[in-house]
Amino acid sequence: MARSDTRFREAYNHILTFCEGLDTGAPIPSETRLAEIAGVSRTVIRRCLARMEELGVITWRGRDKHLLRQPRPEDRIAVPEASADRSDLEQRFLDWVLRFDVPANTPLSVAELSRTFDVPQYDLKEFLAGLSRFGLVSRRPQGGWMMLGFTKDFAIELSDFRSVLEVNAVTQAVESPVDHPVWAELAQLRQDHLALKHEIDSNFHEFSKLDERFHLTINSVVKNRFIAEFQKVISLIFHYHYMWDKTEEKHRNAAAIDEHLAIIDALEARDAEAAREAARRHLRTSKTTLLSSLRHHDLG
Known part of the structure; x- marks a missing residue:
């Protein structure tokens, strides 16, 4: 259709x-x-x-x-449901970036990406147009799209804004009622973090998806229409650059797992100040990692 x-x-x-x-x-x-x-x-x-x-x-x-x-x-007229390929295009695009280390200023051909992801070109064009609002990609004068890099100032502003949102989310999570779904999700996240920590030597690349799940869960307690959209930027910038600098990657992921667990511990103890401090500590680490990635590619 x-x-x-x-x-x-x-x-x-x-x-x-x-x-x-x-x-x-x-x-x-x-x-x-x-x-x-x-x-x-x-x-x-x-x-x-x-x-x-x-x-x-x-x-x-x-x-x-x-x-x-x-x-x-x-x-009413029936509207076909979006295909699975289209609905998970964002996640598969992120996976492609992470696995193949797409550098900044890489031309992105819609035709090639359409074949890579097996989705219609108009879906990709709309997807890329959405990313362009955040400066992640841009249209090339000669046609097609370009994957952009990021400046140090951009990274700092984004990190600071992320901190404001997520510390607020942590505060609200602590105050969530006992029957709120966030508690079951955090319990599952604890198990998944411990499992990955046990397998960190061979599966450290898997931390990126777990990290995204963790932050989505924390942010989900805040019913704000802008946070869900902002989380897309978090995923496609922090995770993208998080994987650029491969040095000490396994060590960084292991340390981040411990930082996540500290936040979960404080949340489950209903200790608001400890949860906020653990969140700030983790977000400072994330900011340092992002800036390190930029310096690694002479962009910071």
Whole structure:
């Protein structure tokens, strides 16, 4: 199915949901307003309105649009679920960066990446466009995309912002009720950290995924729409550069496991100050590692 058709189906269902909150006979907002609500172009909105008129959901005469009846379940259009390849594209892209050590200023060909990840090119273009908002990639003047590096100032600002968010998350985690899912997740994380610590000589590369899980769990206690988006930046910058400098990698990962366990210990003891101090200590280590990676490649 073409991406444009998927957008139409999603937008059409979105507008139906909006209309469910209106009274019969109520005016329908302007095409511009509907486009803002659904996040699509006015061209797509006109297709939605035409279908709604055809089904007798609305009347439409120029700018005059009114709701004739409440939308019914059968009015909706099925939207295929995203394929597994597309849904985990971010994680597989990160794995590719980590395993193949993609250096800064590496040209990224959409066609080649499409074959590498076995996903449509439009999915990759949208994914890369999302990363470009954070300065992780950029469009090349001659076409395609470029994997960017990062300055020392960028790394410091990002680290400081991360510290503010995660120390706050640790504080809220300590105060979470006993039935909050974070406690079961932390118990499982403890087991997984201890298991990896036992196998650190052979599996130290696996720490990156465990580190991401750990920080996602901590941040999950804060219900803030911006943190989930920011966590993507954390993963694709901290983990990316964390793996750039291969010197002492096993030692660093082993030390980070102990720092994670110290945070878990303090959280489970409901010791807020100890948890915050353990978190600050770990985040300072992460910041040092990031800056070391930049210096290792003469970028810091």
